[in-house]
Amino acid sequence: MSMPLIEAVDVSRRFSRKLDYAEKIANLFGAGLEEKTVHAVDEVNLAVYPGEVVGLVGESGCGKSTLGRVMAGIMPASGGEVRWQGKPLISLQGAEKRNMRLSAQMIFQDPMSTLNPRKRVIDLIGEAPKVHGIAKGRQMRDYVASLAERVGLDASYLDRYPHQFSGGQRQRIGIARALAVKPKLLVCDESVAALDVSIQAQILNLFMDLKREFGLTYLFISHDLGVVKHICDRVVVMYLGRVVESATPDELFGNPKHPYTQALIRELPTVADRRRTFxxxxxxxxxxxxxxxxxxxxxxxxxxFDRCRIERPVLKENAAGHVSACHRNDLAANETTNATAEPAI
Amino acid sequence: MTPVLEVKNLSTHFMTRRGILKAVDDVSFTVGEREIVGLVGESGSGKSITGFSILGLVDPPGRVVAGQILFNGDDLLKMPPAAMRTIRGKRIAMIFQDPMMTLNPVLSVGTQMIETVQAHDSVSRAEARQRSRDALGLVGIPSPEERLDSYPHQFSGGMRQRVAIAIALLHRPDLIIADEPTTALDVTIQSQILFEIKRLAGEFGMALIWISHDLGVVAALADRIMVMYAGRVVEAGQVDGVLTEPRHPYTSGLLSAVPAAVPRGEPLRPIPGFAPSPLSRPSGCAFRDRCARATEICATEPMLEIAAGREFRCFHPHVGRAA
Structure with a gap:
């Protein structure tokens, strides 16, 4: 396969709370207090290839948003490294670094809290292209208008403020702003979670159209399995900072290997199943x-079983392109004498 | 079956500076004994305000301007506030989306629960505590005796919602109104809560109004479903019927907008446009601007059609199975 556009190699992200003065003084008297550390992301490997849509799913606190931020380059990793087109992010300098930053853009869940309420749409979308010299002076209005129209906003709204728009339209402003710097990778963090079903479908269609038109690559972070199943080429399931399973949607939803993935899929109420028991x-x-x-x-x-309590399971390949981290894989492998290959996700 | 709740022509309007906002407009429905009714709609459709209106929780500038709400035969809207207080929390309880907003952060869970018991029943503190502990146990909170002394922030989101449910259950109400109670929860936790609610509603013979935007949850839980759009009930009926053969184009639009409705990777079929501002709704059918089936007649008010246990407001209903 070609070189990944972006790759996380053993990436960890830890958050620790420093001891305050009272605790430091208490330690002088032998209280033995330690810093509390949260392993939000724990040695995760993830490669995203050009043109791919990778879904990152998991429940709250599983580290999916943190991993997205680390990969988008807006938060440093505490361990491991993120590689952009093969080069470690921390080694990038000057123009190269700036280009990478522009090439990876994020779209967040709540557009209202990411749009400056005191700026007009034209300035919200136009600020970055202005700073980076993508559009200048008189071209600016045309440039922003073309972007706005591309994402389905009426160009006559450019002088309005964010509060004058509905939730779906605000999300379109956020998308136009991300597109304004001609990115290669969009990291969408729960970008459709706050939208009503009918609007959500409009935005998802927009994402897919933009992908074709601009050749975008997506890292799509969501807790909504239905959405991820629909638009992603590959789905990665996280639990408490670690990747537990990764496969194509057909494989993952048709033949989930990890008990957590199985539970997620089983417990998702859908209109089609109309399951009456839980x-x-x-x-x-x-x-x-x-x-x-x-x-x-x-x-x-x-x-x-006992081994699960002691040993951390590693990702192993169950089928081509389908990896999961579960000790039961070994049991199954022993029974069917299937050789397990090196994990590659 | 005698209905527990009968809502007739309920209208709740908000008198704002920019005009009258018709949050709930001529809504009628009944909830039978032990029945679970799902109330679905998108943001701003008036589903929550319908719930608030039943409990008399609409604050100015909002006001119930018309209608009747018959609870076991008595009109709640004509009831003096003192009498309403003996019903609210005792005969009808409510569960909200965010339990952190309903639980007092500076009081222990036990204190709040004992307060709730003693607000309606003159029992000793010890007995109230006993009942609170039993209620916590009932909703599946481990070691309820110790947890009574915990504060809301010491519980996880799912556990907090269980506490809110336990408080709602304290008086064994005839009716519980649940407003998006699992929306903020993760899938595995939502599943636990749905499991408990279904079990408890059956065990105590409670009726339930489950307000949600999630058709999947309502499909799994409810007996009957009501679909609201722009302050009106546009379709109502048995869950199976409404979801497999929707009559109203809005209902069928909602059903085909979910990703599962089209093969993977193909464009989704959203409902075009967006919901009208509640201040300036189009005359006649509020959905007609977004509706593929709309004709001139839709500019006039569609009447509620009732046929074979199904109700809908549409001049051009779908006939037969969903497309």
Whole structure:
């Protein structure tokens, strides 16, 4: 395969709270307090190839947004490295660094909190192209108008403020702003989660049209399995900072291997199933401050056995392009004497 | 079956500076004993205000301007505030989307629950505490005795919603109104809550109004479904009927807008346009600007058609199965 557009190699992101003065003083007297560290992202490998739409799914606190931010380059990794077209992000300098920054844009969940309420649409969309010299002076209005029309906003609205738009239209402003600097990669963080079904469908169609037209690559972060299944070429499932499974949507939804993925798919109420009973998996999502030992999912897993409590499972290939991190893979492999290949996602 | 709740021609309007906002407009429905009714619609369709109106929780500038709300035969709208207080929280309870907003952050869960018990029943504190503990146990909170002394922030989102449900259950109400109670929760936690609610509603013979924008959840939970658009109920009926053979173009539009409705990777079929501003709704059918089937007659008000347990407001209803 060609070179990935962007690649996370053993990327970790930790957040720690420094000890305050009282705690430092308490430590002088031997209280033995330690910094609390959250492993938001824990040694994750993820490659996104040009033109691909990769879905990143998981529940709140699984680290999917943090991983998205690290890959978009707006948050540094605490361990491992992110490579842009093969080059580590931290090695990029000057123009190269600026180009990478422009090439990876993010679209967030709540457009109202990412659009400056005191700026008009023309300035919101036009600010970055102006700074980076993509459009100048008199061309600016035409440039912004063409972008606005491309995302389905009426060009006569350019002098309005964000509060004068509905949620769906605001999201279109956010998309136009991201497109204004001619990106290659869009990281969409729950970009359609706050929208009503009928509007959500409009925005998803827009994303797909833009992909074809501008040859975009997407990292699509969402908790909505239905959306991800529909638009992604590959789906990556995260749980508590780690990737637990990755496959094409057909494979993942048709033949999920990890018990967590299986539960997610089973418990998703859909109109088509009209399932009348619920068989929820027990337990809460554990705190990332104190993740369980071994496999993070083992306290909730109906199929857990002793090894799951001790040893961290690694990603192994179940079928071509389908990897999952579950010790039960080895049991299955022993039974069918299938050789497990090196993980590659 | 005698209905627990009968809402007749309810209209709730908000008198704003920019005009009258008809949040709920001539809405009628009944909820039978032990029935679970799903109320679906998009933001601004008036589904939450319908719930608030039933409990008398609409604040100025909003006002219920017309209609009747018969609860076990008594009109709640004619009831003096003191009498309404004996019903609210005791005979009809409500669960909201965000339990952090409904729980007092500076009081322990136990204090709030005991307060709720004693607000309606003159029982000793010890007995109230006992009942609170039982309610927590009932909704699946582990070690309820210890958890009574915890504060809301010490619970996770799913657990907090369980506490809110436990409070709603304290008086074994005849009717619970749940407003998007699982929207903020993750899939695996939502599934747990739906499981508990379904079990408890059956166990105690409660009727339930489940307000949600998620058709999948309503399909899984409800017996009957009502679809609201721009302040009106545009379609209502048994869940199976409405979801497999929608009559109203808005209902069928909603059903075909979800990603599952088209093969993977193909363009979705959104409903064109967006919902009209509640201040300036088009005359006649409010959906006609977005509707492929609309004709001139849609500029006049469509009457509610009732046929074979189905209700809809449309001049050009779909006939037969969904496209």
């Amino acid at each position: 068989t929820p998996i027990k337990g809460e999502i554990p705190s990332p401050l104190h993740p369980p030992t071994g496999c993070h999912f083992h306290p909730r897993c109906p199929k857990a």
